[in-house]
Amino acid sequence: MKKFDIILWDLDDTLLDFAKSESHAIKTCFEHFDLSIQEGMIERYSEINLWHWKKFEKNELGKMDVLHGRFRELFEEYGIKGLSPEEFQLLYQEELGGTYFYNDQSLDLCKKLAKEFDQYIVTNGIVITQTKKLRLSGFDQIMNGIYISELVGYQKPQKEFFEACFEQSKTTDRDKIIIIGDSLTSDMKGGNNAGITTCWYNPKRKKNTEEVRIDYEIDSLGQIENILYFN
Ligand SMILES: [Mg+2]
The missing domain is CATH 1.10.150.240 (Putative phosphatase; domain 2)
Incomplete structure (x- = not known):
C-alpha cells in the first residue's frame, strides 16, 4: 500500500x-x-x-x-x-x-513512479534554464507540475513557496507528500517548513550539519521505492 x-x-x-x-x-x-x-x-x-x-x-x-x-x-x-x-x-x-546528465537513471525511475504517484519539480533555478533542461531531458512530459522559484515568487525553503505549490496543485493532505532533494538548507529545511515528509538524497554520505529534520536518507535514487510504500 x-x-x-x-x-x-x-x-x-x-x-x-x-x-x-x-x-x-x-x-x-x-x-x-x-x-x-x-x-x-x-x-x-x-x-x-x-x-x-x-x-x-x-x-x-x-x-x-x-x-x-x-x-x-x-x-x-x-x-x-x-x-x-x-x-x-x-x-x-x-x-x-x-546540458543535462541524469543521476541514477532518474528518468526511467520517474516514468515508473508516474503510474502510481503525482510528481512535481520544485526548483530554485532560473526559468529559462530550468524549462529548457526539463524539456530536453524529458521530465516535463512526466511531471504533473513544475514549480520554479522565479515564477512562484518565493523560493525554497520558504514556507510560502510550498503553500503556492500546494494551492496550485489543490493539495490538502500533507501527510501524503514527500520531498526528495540533495540540499539540507533548501529541500530538507523547506520540507520542514511546509510540514511534509523529507527524504535526503545524499550520494556522498555527507554529515547533516544543519538543524533540520530528516525522515529518510538515501544514497541512490532507486532506494526511494522502498520508502514510498508501507512494508
Ligand atoms: Mg539540488
Whole structure:
C-alpha cells in the first residue's frame, strides 16, 4: 500500500547531475570568449556559486546579485578583465539549459513512479534554464507540475513557496507528500517548513550539519521505492 501520493523532486543535483553540466557549460563559455581555464577555476566557481545561492535561500541576496555576482567575484579573483559578468551570465545560462546528465537513471525511475504517484519539480533555478533542461531531458512530459522559484515568487525553503505549490496543485493532505532533494538548507529545511515528509538524497554520505529534520536518507535514487510504500 502506498504511504505517499505526491512526490516533490528537487532537480539540480537530485534528478540531474548539476556539477557535470556546470563544468561543461563553464568550459564552453570560456572557449567562446577565448579565455583559458586556469587550474582549480571550475572548482572555485562552484564554491562561489554555492555561496551565492545560500545567500539567496536566506533572502540576503536578490536573484540578479547571485547571477552576476558569482561571475564578478570569479573574474576578480582570477584577474580576468574586459569581460562583463552580465554578458557571460547570459551565455552561461543558455549553455546550462542545454546540458543535462541524469543521476541514477532518474528518468526511467520517474516514468515508473508516474503510474502510481503525482510528481512535481520544485526548483530554485532560473526559468529559462530550468524549462529548457526539463524539456530536453524529458521530465516535463512526466511531471504533473513544475514549480520554479522565479515564477512562484518565493523560493525554497520558504514556507510560502510550498503553500503556492500546494494551492496550485489543490493539495490538502500533507501527510501524503514527500520531498526528495540533495540540499539540507533548501529541500530538507523547506520540507520542514511546509510540514511534509523529507527524504535526503545524499550520494556522498555527507554529515547533516544543519538543524533540520530528516525522515529518510538515501544514497541512490532507486532506494526511494522502498520508502514510498508501507512494508
Ligand atoms: Mg539540488
